Amino acid sequence: MTEVSDEILLTRVASGDTAAMRTLYARHATRVLRFLIRLVRDEGRAEDLMSDVFFDVWRQASRFEGRSSVSTWMLSIARFKALSSFRKANDSALEPEMAEAVEDEADTPEVTVQKASKAEAMRRCLDRLSRDHREVVDLVYYHEKSVEEVARILNVPAATVKTRMFYARRKLAELLAEAGLERGWP
Incomplete structure (x- = not known):
């Protein structure tokens, strides 16, 4: 079944074919999980x-309906699930015990050493982007989705995706400059 297209697999899944579902899962589970981890920032919750x-x-x-690729459709389902989980999390009040357990985010000597790593600095800069900007950067650069596919996943106009990308790049450049990194660092 490895040569079968995602669309055919999905048709088979619709008819109850568990082997087709296993194949579809094997193809896309890692991508979906990584997308969810970047969105919710909690591996257990993402799983x-x-x-x-x-x-x-x-x-x-x-x-x-075939209006997008199967992977785009699955990522849009994943995004909806992540956003729904944020809404549920926001609905519950922060207990005092939980508030005390929140870690102090001040830099420790260990963190200062980690910041010396350029890859770590880049991740930190990406984490400081707004959720909307991180989402677009993630889909375009890490999942290699086109503007149109991202627009379908996020359920926004393509122009909105382009605008978010523009501001995300601009903010990322500012954050990298603050971190002492040049744009074209190797």
């Missing part, structure tokens, strides 16, 4: 959400 995503793929395979 739970990924299970929900693939459960929805199993249940909703027959609803796939």
